[in-house]
Amino acid sequence: MTQAALVGCDFSSSPTRRKPIVLATGHADAGRVVLDRLVALDSLPAFAAWLAQPGPWIGGFDFPFGLPRELVEHLGWPVSWRECIQHYAGLTRAEIRETFAAFCAARPAGNKFANRRFDRQAGSSPSMKWVNPPVAYMLHAAVPLLLAAGVHMPGLHEGDPNRVALEAYPGLLARELIARRSYKSDERSKHTPERLIARKDILTALEAGRTRLDLRLKLTNAQRDTLVHDASGDSLDAVLCLVQAAWAARIGPPSWGLPEELDPLEGWIVSA
Template identity: 70%
Template sequence: MTTDLATPMLLGCDFSSSPSRRKPIVLALGQRVATRVQLRGLETFDTLDGFARRLAQPRAWVGGFDLPFGLPRALVQALGWPLQWHACMQHYRRLTRAQIRDQFAAFCDARPVGGKFAHRATDAPAGSSPSMKWVNPPVAYMLHAGVPLLLDAGVHLPGLHPGDPQRVALEAYPGLLAREILARRSYKSDDRAKQTPDRLIARKDLVHALEMGQTRLGLRLKLSHAQRDALVDDASGDRLDAVLCLLQAAWAQQRHAAGDALYGLPQGLDGLEGWIVTA
């Protein structure tokens, strides 16, 4: 596979709001030629500062990031926060995690059973958790930690906020692509006791399907033997999740190359809530 240096690098990010050596942020790097996506490497970051420095580097890229880029409009309206995305995010970043938890919990407590959380329009087609959840998974804290890094790096957020057109960040969700292949089979766990042979087999099946191009994205993943082993052997699924985000970024890049300024995001997306790419 030849490399076109004029083609922007692709990034796929499995994000952590509290990265550590044990649970780092994982960044998959790749490049697309036609419908083939070559995995170039994997990088890890055990601090938010280190990841921020990586985002600020001048190399052109299109990236898919596994963290929410916006909050539900119903939540923002109920709390009386700014209804313009950038102003809302600037308000949000100034809050502590404790303040976020308390305000979101009070919002939920005032709502009926079965409808405690507010949802974004993208949640239903993507099958994603509400971006206001602060536990299991704590995606509200991921937004709180991650979006300010993207803003400070000056990247372009299609449909939300203009920035450097050479560095384009999109909200991705690996579970969306994984479910297309595995349905409800689980392929990962951070709990060693749950890192079972069935989950290992699921990771093998998932990687094989990606290499064969057996998804609606119409892209084939190109791996070396060592890369394939690394993805399959990572029982946490973090490396594989980064690669799933990489493929979603590749699909978006392909849409943009065909003339879509929004990188495949819907034309009528809510500019406060954002949208998960490929949903």
């Protein structure tokens, strides 16, 4: 039987050559996660084409797979996951922004956004947030492509068992390693020595296996240099998602490490 490839994905809802979707591909080897290569995809069609390739692979993808149940029910949208995603995919970004802004405007300060059940414990942004970061647009761009590609999304959608897609969140693992220290920025003026040191500290901890996921990352010297010197953090985020995918792969089907109480509309972040 062919060993499944492992994949971590740092996603952009409007990818370009300068700001591509980054995939970290690798494999498991005796308790280690070996990074094989980094792949840059500069368009959504390129991402769709990659998803359509035959497996086996298990991937952790850094974008939300579902919307908050509270929001969906308030708006009167379909409460079955597939129908909800299809409805959402039919909206424009302007319609999403207007709808979500109106929802937030009617709510008290400090509780503007609806959250999924696990967002606060994972430290993730509400999946309805359309700015800083625009995860609502990431969901809108990416999840319909997962659906169209026929991949398996445990707890949400039965698909090809040789292509398993899980929602990952690099910030969850990064915070375990360096707490609230910042390690990345898309702004050149914020490419500071402190952030570079933080990226080095994350990689040192991952290579030593100092996480609750109990996996050690294996890198070449050249790969480590690439990850350290990518000040945007996109390559490192893809690798953090790769490690989360490896943890899920070690547990395997049917749960892939997801909890029994997973809401089949909202989904769950792997290892949260």
